[in-house]
Amino acid sequence: MGGVSARLEDLPLRADLRGQTPYGAPQAALPVALNVNENTHPVPQDVADDILDSIARALRDVNRYPDREFTALREGFADYLGHGLTREQLWAANGSNEVLQHILQAFAGPGRTAFGFSPTYSMYPLLTRGTGARWVSGTRGDDYTVSASDAAAQVADAAPDVVFLCAPNNPTGTPLGLDVVEAVYDATDGIVIVDEAYFEFAPADARSALTLLPGRERLVVSRTMSKAFAFAGARVGYLAADPALVDALRLVRLPYHLSALTQAAASAALRHAPVMLGMVDEIVTQRDRISATVEALGYTAHESWTNFVLFGGVDDPATTWRALYDQGVLIRDVGIPHHLRVTAGTTDETTAFLDALASVGSAA
Ligand code: PMP
DSSP states (O other): OOOOOOOGGGSOOOGGGTTOOOOOOOOOOOSEEOSSOOOOSOOOHHHHHHHHHHHHHHHTTTTSOOOTTOHHHHHHHHHHHOTTOOGGGEEEESSHHHHHHHHHHHHOOTTOEEEEESSOOTHHHHHHHHTTOEEEEEOOOTTSOOOHHHHHHHHHHHOOSEEEEESSOTTTOOOOOHHHHHHHHHTOSSEEEEEOTTGGGSOTTOOOGGGGOTTOTTEEEEEESSSTTSOGGGOOEEEEEOHHHHHHHTTTSOTTOSOHHHHHHHHHHHHTHHHHTTTHHHHHHHHHHHHHHHHHTTOEEOOOSSSEEEEEOOSOHHHHHHHHHHTTEEOBOOSOTTEEEEEOOOHHHHHHHHHHHHHHOOOO
8 A cells, every 4th residue: 555645634534523623732842841731840759669669560460451440549539639528429531631521421422512611721622522512612701700690691591511610710720719610500400510620729728619519419520630740641630529420421431441550650649649749839839920020021910720820911922932932931822812821830940931031022
């Protein structure tokens, strides 16, 4: 056979996928990569060694399929989250992206709709459409907040099967009050997902939607090990919900979807949760330093409860993005006019970003 590749138009692709764009944050090997909200602090060596021991033990049995119900890992997550949760209320998958996909596969799909307040996490529409469901965008206020009454009215109007509440929100950093979660829950018969991917970066007295789970069988709270836990490359996300809802996800997951190596690594990392999370305070300090410094340079920093800052007042985001790129600093143009988003890095990485931004000139 020849090496000529077919064109996408020539393939019998699903009609609803034609013209869609895949998730595509640039992966460039630049010295300072602050574009995908990772934790840029590496896993401490002694923890990495212990994780490696666990993986090595798991390797001895790798000829066998892993525990399909990842029981030990679910127990680990229940212990970590607290709130009286038990393993029947926990679910996990290869990143919270897959966790969200499982929910959509079970509760969205053809003829159904999922809803979120834009701008929000760019994967929600992609995951939704991937299951054949329709995505519906709601709106936020000028400062990207959404009030309980407005959110409930929009959700009641859209009558979606699944609602995404990103708390705090990516790409804006905006916190979301639990009053919004309660109001939205009461305004729909559908599934309400509170995506708490960045929850660990919120102020210490912030309340998690986990506190709202009792008595709300359609509520889901998703989390990830990719951000605060410095475990993005291991691909581990999880959720807490009513046991019946968790049970439904077993209908759509692939058998043995979490490899024995992933389960071993994640369980080991959870045993070291305090150390793994040890860098959160340092990252929050750098985040607040970014906000203060970009403001001093004449930009607007949006309030952030996450490990990143969305800043506005950028005359031409593509030009500023490129100028930073040329200085070895990778940040993210999230497509919001006159805005850019940057992840808080180590002190040195953050300094490199702030120096590069200052050298580009002041805000418009
Ligand atoms: N939710 C939000 C709001 C995110 O920003 C991200 C990652 N950028 C995810 C979920 C998915 O993360 P992961 O699949 O690595 O758990």
